[in-house]
Amino acid sequence: MNLIEFFLSGLEQEAQITRKMLAIVPNDSYNWQPHPKSMTVSQLVSHIAEIPGWINIALTTTELDFATEEKPTQFTNTADAMACLEKCLAESKAQLEAATMEDLDKPWSMRSGDQVYFTLPVSEVIRMSFSQLTHHRAQLGVFLRLLDVRIPGSYGPSADEMMEEVFG
Template sequence: MELIQSLLKEMEQEAQTTRKMLSIIPEDKFNWQPHPKSMSIIRLATHIAELPTWVSMVLTTEELDFATAPYDPKVINNVEELLAYFEASLADGKAHLEKAKLSQFDEKWTLRNGDDIYDVSPKGEVIRMAYCQIVHHRAQLGVFLRLLDVAIPGSYGPSADEEFKVAVVDTPTV
């Protein structure tokens, strides 16, 4: 059960940073996007908030087929709803992970769109990919917010917007 405990710990650690990022999104910028090919801030944030449910989906299904299950994102109207959605997604993902059996992690899981197969991987790898997606999209959100001059919280240490002290050691000159 060491692997499952490790994944649960990582999920909670990443959730702390995700909460900070989602909580600072200016509601008046929900529809802003840095480029026409980019998602809007709210679309990106909603995707980040739902990603913990991928753990549940992977553990309870054999595949996701976009042809038979088209994506229908939840409509979010404010930061409070966004954070509540994230917390519900996180609780769902954790609950399924807590009940998981290690043998499930070796079972194959498929991502497809009809006959087009994008990926077939062990469920354990897909769960790790979902975690990576959270970090990846959270970083995208950080860039979007930086472009709007929103102060960014630290992720794995202080950000450039947070005050931190660097120890300066006097070195003798020769």
């Protein structure tokens, strides 16, 4: 398996888990936040839905400049977030399928105007996007737990699934 195939496989695995998590977000929770310094559910869900699109961005541009980018989308319902997720997944999958190993070695930068946060090979940006997706999905799991929403398993059964198995 080459690196592109590895990323395609990872994208599909992470997509399945992300779909499960986004699908359970109650529409009436989008304005909720656990702490004033925390994102709202809307901000977090919107961010999670868009993260898979980072692969497409990394493969089709040389940088992301926050000083010139549009403000992130903020969804107010699960259906719109899921539609965004599917669009981002499809675009990124198509770009990965068309990519070459040389494309993965190209430098890519994240900046805000003159301040460059990093310049890394596209392959590292893709790996980082998977890490960010996992991180923020786990953050959403904590938010949902605080809202008393049953959490599905990610890489194995969740505590809710384990309790159901033990206690029925």
